[in-house]
Amino acid sequence: MIVRVEPTGRRVRAVVVHEGTLLGALPGFDVAGPSWSDVEPVAAELDRRLGARTAVLRMVTATGRMMRGGEVTYLVEAMTPPTSAPRWDGTADPGVLAPHEHRMPWAEPGGPARVLDWATAELRGVGRPLTGPPVQVKSWNLSCLYRLPATAGPVWLKCTPPFLGAEALAAGYVAEHDPDLAPAVLAATADGGCTVMADVPGRDCWDADAATVAAVLPRYVAVQAALAGHALPGLPDRRVSTLAARADRLLAPDVTADLDAAERRALARLVAGLADRGASIAGTGVPETLVHGDFHPGNWRSDGRRRVVFDWCESRRGHPACDVLRLAEWLPAPLAALAAHRWAAEWRAAVPGCDPDRAAELVRPVQHLEAALTYQTFLDGIEPDERVYHEGDPVEQIRLALAHRAA
Numbered sequence: 001m002i003v004r005v006e007p008t009g010r011r012v013r014a015v016v017v018h019e020g021t022l023l024g025a026l027p028g029f030d031v032a033g034p035s036w037s038d039v040e041p042v043a044a045e046l047d048r049r050l051g052a053r054t055a056v057l058r059m060v061t062a063t064g065r066m067m068r069g070g071e072v073t074y075l076v077e078a079m080t081p082p083t084s085a086p087r088w089d090g091t092a093d094p095g096v097l098a099p100h101e102h103r104m105p106w107a108e109p110g111g112p113a114r115v116l117d118w119a120t121a122e123l124r125g126v127g128r129p130l131t132g133p134p135v136q137v138k139s140w141n142l143s144c145l146y147r148l149p150a151t152a153g154p155v156w157l158k159c160t161p162p163f164l165g166a167e168a169l170a171a172g173y174v175a176e177h178d179p180d181l182a183p184a185v186l187a188a189t190a191d192g193g194c195t196v197m198a199d200v201p202g203r204d205c206w207d208a209d210a211a212t213v214a215a216v217l218p219r220y221v222a223v224q225a226a227l228a229g230h231a232l233p234g235l236p237d238r239r240v241s242t243l244a245a246r247a248d249r250l251l252a253p254d255v256t257a258d259l260d261a262a263e264r265r266a267l268a269r270l271v272a273g274l275a276d277r278g279a280s281i282a283g284t285g286v287p288e289t290l291v292h293g294d295f296h297p298g299n300w301r302s303d304g305r306r307r308v309v310f311d312w313c314e315s316r317r318g319h320p321a322c323d324v325l326r327l328a329e330w331l332p333a334p335l336a337a338l339a340a341h342r343w344a345a346e347w348r349a350a351v352p353g354c355d356p357d358r359a360a361e362l363v364r365p366v367q368h369l370e371a372a373l374t375y376q377t378f379l380d381g382i383e384p385d386e387r388v389y390h391e392g393d394p395v396e397q398i399r400l401a402l403a404h405r406a407a
Contacts (some may be wrong), residue, residue, distance in 0.1 A: 007034040007069030012042055015060065015092045016050070017109050018078040022097060024074075024088030034068040036389075044078055051083035055112035056139045058104070060096055060385055066202035067389055077109050083254040093180055100383040103287050105193070106144035106159050112136070116146065119157045119196050122187035123150055138381030141315070141389060154199045155186060160313045163377050165192030169234045170315030173290055177226045178219055192234075198399060200310060208331070211338045214337040215307050216300060217324075218346050220292075224320050225350035228287035239288050240366055244274040250372055250398060258395045267398060270365060270405050281319065281362045285354030288319050294372075295323035296330040314374065320347070321356070323364035361407045368401035369396050 016023045026049065027327075031041040046054040057075045064070025075096050099373060107378045115133055117171065123129055128150045134157070137392040138145035146157040155399050168188035174181050187256060205212055206246040232406040251271060258265050292299070293314030301308050329338035344356040375393035382390075 005228055007064065007116060008037070009062065010034055010043075011070050011071040013071065013073040013089075013155035014027060014042070014046055014076045015073065015096055016046075016076050016078055016082075017057075017097065018052075018081065020097075020109055021196070022089065022092055022094055023078070023082070024085055025092040027089045030096040033113050034064070036062055036064070036067050037138050038085035038144075039074070039138045039139045041136060042076075043136045043332040044072060049084065050078055051084055052078040052080045053133065054078055055136055057109065057111065058107040058225065058383075058386065059140065062151070062388060074115075075107075077112065079113055085230050091323075095162050101382055102140060102383045104144070104159075104161055104382075106139065107141075112144070113159065115159050115194055117145065117146060118189070118194060119146070119187070122196055123148070123155065126186055128152055128186070139226075141386040142378065144177065148196075155193065156183075156197045156199060156314075157196040158197065160192075161381055162191070163381050164194065164313040165316040166235055167194045167311075167313040170292075170312035170342065173227060173232060173235075174309075174312070177223045178343065180192055181223060181309055182312060183308060187302055196242060199309075200301045200306075200308045201326065202301050202306070202308075205302055205307070206299040208300065208335070210335060210338055211305065212297070212302060213299070213331075214342060217339065217342050219297075220309065220323075221320070221350060224286075224289040224291075225347070228289040230289075232317050233289055234318040235290065238291070238318040238370055240274075240278040240319055240363070243278070243366060243369065244271065246373060247271045247274060249376055250369065250394070255372075255376060255394055256398075258392075259398065263399070263402060266402050266405070270369075270401060277362060277366065280367070281359055284356070284362070285351055285360035286356050286359040288317060291316055291318035291320060292326075293318075295326045298330070313352060316371070319359070319363050319366070323365045324365045325360060325364055335340075364404040367402040368397045368404065371383065372397035372401065 009030055010032050013025060013028050013030050015025045033041055036059055040076055042056055043054050055077045057077055060073040060075055062070055062072045106115055120130055121310040130148055130150050132149040135147045137147055148155050148157055168185045171182040171185050183200050187196040223288040299311040301310060327339055346354040347354055375390050378390045379387055
């Protein structure tokens with residue numbers, strides 16, 4: 001039997017810049033927590049070593065795997081002048097400051113200060129000024145996350161790329177029908193790139209039980225049913241009826257390079273049949289509506305009484321079966337079956353005469369094609385240093401779509 005040993009931390013190297021000038025690289029140090037994008041312990045240790053407020057801008061290299069462990073090099077900004085005299089290891093590469101067209105705004109020197117200044121002003125405007133220094137929690141190509149201590153409790157600042165700008169809009173649509181199902185949005189930029197949200201007490205529901213699933217699914221299906229048939233302006237259009245036109249990206253040579261000839265032929269047949277599959281899905285009677293996009297229990301939060309779904313940045317117009325199929329991937333088999341049964345029952349009650357079980361069966365390969373397109377969007381929209389987060393994901397999802405194409 002192969003036993004997988006989960007890394008418990010990572011070795012960190014920090015290349016430090018201040019006011020646009022490269023200061024050098026610090027000798028390596030260890031931090032708790034293996035996840036590359038979890039930068040709270042990194043920034044805390046750098047604050048101590050430099051005697052300055054710091055922000056992790058982006059990852060430069062990593063030797064671990066699956067986004068975890070190994071040695072990770074970050075580009076870090078000293079946002080205030082360092083007051084200690086650290087020892088530099090002499091290996092900083094000035095090339096880390098070279099511009100790139102796909103670099104995220106928060107990953108550039110000065111970027112963290114700009115988004116924090118915006119959030120601070122917005123919170124003052126709603127009567128919730130900061131009561132302490134911001135704490136950087138996450139930084140990677142898909143988001144920058146800060147915890148902000150404020151009057152009336154902590155709030156969260158989240159910034160995302162242009163292709164993940166639906167957070168505030170989707171949470172607003174949900175709140176129109178169930179205000180307690182999504183975090184309260186306190187402020188958002190016009191383009192949706194940065195959002196300030198109220199804190200949700202409790203813990204993430206990675207170990208969700210049957211009671212948690214039974215509490216969340218009926219409320220979520222009720223919201224989706226209420227939104228079905230609405231245009232939902234501003235959300236990306238990921239309806240099954242539009243997939244055939246969008247799936248050409250998956251047939252491109254740079255995407256299919258790791259597929260063999262038989263897999264490429266099978267993918268072409270699957271894409272060619274999407275119009276017919278879409279008609280069959282529509283025939284089940286389950287309507288398309290708002291879809292969360294990453295509906296797993298790690299994106300649910302509970303304090304034992306209130307249960308909230310968060311991380312709405314991948315939301316779109318699409319088929320609701322995509323959400324329950326995504327959920328099932330993260331649950332143990334008996335609980336996944338229970339979730340599928342409850343989801344289908346809720347839809348049969350909401351739309352009498354529909355066939356949600358058949359809809360989910362037909363949507364399964366569609367869900368994986370949509371996931372492949374999402375991952376390819378990430379790869380097409382981020383800079384090369386951080387492609388390691390997502391390399392191989394589109395092909396993995398294509399192969400899963402092919403495995404379920406007989407439905």
